[in-house]
Amino acid sequence: MKFIDPHIHCVSRTTDDYLFMARAGVVAVSEPAFWAGYDRSSAASFGDYFRHLLDIEPKRAAKYGIDHYSWLCINAKEAENVELSREVIKLIPPLLDHPRVLGIGEIGLNKNTRNEITVFEEQVEIAAKHNQLILIHTPHLEDKHKGTAIITSILKNDKRIRPERVLIDHCEEHTIRIARENGFWAGLTIYPVTKVTPTRGCDILEQFGPSMICVNSASDWGESSPSMLIDTALEFRRRGHTEAELAGVFYDNPCRFFGQSPKWKLKPTAGK
């Protein structure tokens, strides 16, 4: 069984994690730009971070036979500083033609503030202007439902944005309908603690159907693990779902979403 982890922050992981992923069958990953574990003090720090995402991490992944792609943005956690955000946003357009860039992400909201919304809208503008795929970060915990509603409202009101080219990530039981019923892709992020577990992830796949859902591990600076993707697949298999259904969820779905970018090379194992 081959896997794709469509949302993982490899910069925060050790080589042991790469080895684990390779042994478990992960053949490709996509890494959205996000928080560095601390707030950065200048746009130059983001410039270095983007270089790490585009040049360093693909080489690190390739040592384990893993194909590594990235997304660029200033993340919602650091978007409260609008002035800094605008300096960072200026760095992005010249990098969009890089062969490892799939689009703009993960943009979105964190605490649902006015400043976060301003920076989100300015990055949607960049994506629309440059015809880029969009990967959306939705807030965690009590802020999630409101933030997801605000984000999807902004995206729906921009007629240049095609929903099938947007993935609304970190969906949970109360937000997945908002994403799917508006034509967006949905992401399920599986954590060992505090958020969606492998069991609940499988519940959501069964309740809502697996179409246009990408399951990921996030594997960020908090308590998280690349094994969450594999554990979810094992739970899905334990429930009696077939190998073809596993491949459909954990390999074909990300291939279909990412395949809208000509830079993504892997093909789904099954037809539409």
Added chain:
Amino acid sequence: MLELKTMPNAESVLDHQYLEMRWRALSLAADLDRIQRAAGGAEVIRDDPRMVKLRRVFELLLSDAHDRAEQVQMILSDATPWPE
């Protein structure tokens, strides 16, 4: 359109989940006891806004509601207006 072909029966799901549900119920009971034993515990259990929300959650769990997970999520969600 992907569709899943296999759905297990309820008894087998309960067989698989029961020990973990039992463990989670005991963990919650111990959590509440720990808060209660601490200084000011009785007031926090009764009045803290987070506990007030959790009481609503516990009532929902005991009901015959469908989609409990979704309803729990909404009880625990920020319902304030959007920013201007």
